[in-house]
Amino acid sequence: MSTKKKTTIVLFSGEYDKAMAAYIIANGAAAYDHEVTIFHTFWGLNALRKAEHVPVKKGFMEKLFGKMMPRGADKMGLSNMNYLGMGPKMIKDVIKKHNAMPLPQLVEMAQELDVKLTACTMTMDLLGLQKEELLDGIEYGGVAAYIGDAEDGNVSLFI
Amino acid sequence: MMEATKVLDAKGLACPMPIVRTKKAMEELNSGDVLEIHATDKGSKSDLTAWVKSGGHTMLKEAEEGDVFKFWIQKA
Structure with a gap:
């Protein structure tokens, strides 16, 4: 067993701002040298x-x-x-202005920092998403995979 | 004044970048080396203080020059 601390996040939501919060926390935890897992289920799968x-x-x-x-x-x-898509445009402008990281780059950085990105296979089936449509280098699993990571975790979040 | 082994310019970077860059920079240093960090993120003081404590490193000195926060961290 590793002595590293663990952070596990369930990303259930499919909105830009919520996913951004999840990925900022994940990258921060990786900087703390935690083993980090983001378990994507339902609408959160769309981030992948x-x-x-x-x-x-x-x-x-x-x-x-x-x-x-x-x-x-x-x-x-x-x-x-959201205002029919105007909101995301505005947010992306202020993200640029304040030199924050846009969500796609946060996802990339998480992968570089070895954050484990897991896709929930049961909800993939429900939503009709197939492996080919999701990012390369991610993992696939169900609740047992998540609990396996989370049961000896130190930080656990549902977003 | 302590000698910094390395200087990290994190000015203009927003959360979580200063801490991510700090971690990467610290990985390249040896135990006892000092990393000097310049940041403008207003949260960097709390962030770095907590990160240093968790990693067992030592915050040797902090300073504020205008909008720039400066930190000197000695690696454990």
């Missing part, structure tokens, strides 16, 4: 979607879900003040 369209075989419902959900971190809306 590739920005480009990936042709995969899908049924009607899966196709519809795929179209209705944001394709990747950059396309997510805000949990507050």
Whole structure:
């Protein structure tokens, strides 16, 4: 067993601001030398979607879900003040102005810092998302994988 | 005045970058070496103080020059 401390985050939400909070905490914990896991379930899975369209075989419902959900971190809306997409544009402007990191770069940095990004396979099935549509280098698992990481964790969050 | 082994310019960077860069810079140092950090993030004082304590390092000195916060951290 490793002596490193652990941070585990469940990212359930699919909004830009909430995902940004999750990824900032994850990167901060990695800087604390923690072993960090972000478990993506339901709408949080969209943070792991590739920005480009990936042709995969899908049924009607899966196709519809795929179209209705944001394709990747950059396309997510805000949990507050979304204003039909104006909000995210404004937030991205102030992120640039204040030299903060946009969400896609936070995801990239998390991967560089060896944050374990896990996709919940059960909700992938529900939402019709396939491995090919998600980022490379991530892991796949269910509740047992998450509890396995979290049971001897020090920081655990649900966002 | 202590001699810094390395200077990290984290000016203009926002959370969580100053702490991420600090960790990376510290990894390149040896025990006893001193890292000097310049930051403008208003949270950097609390952030670095907590990070230093958790890692067992020593905050040798802190200073404020205008908008710039300066820190000298000795690696454990």
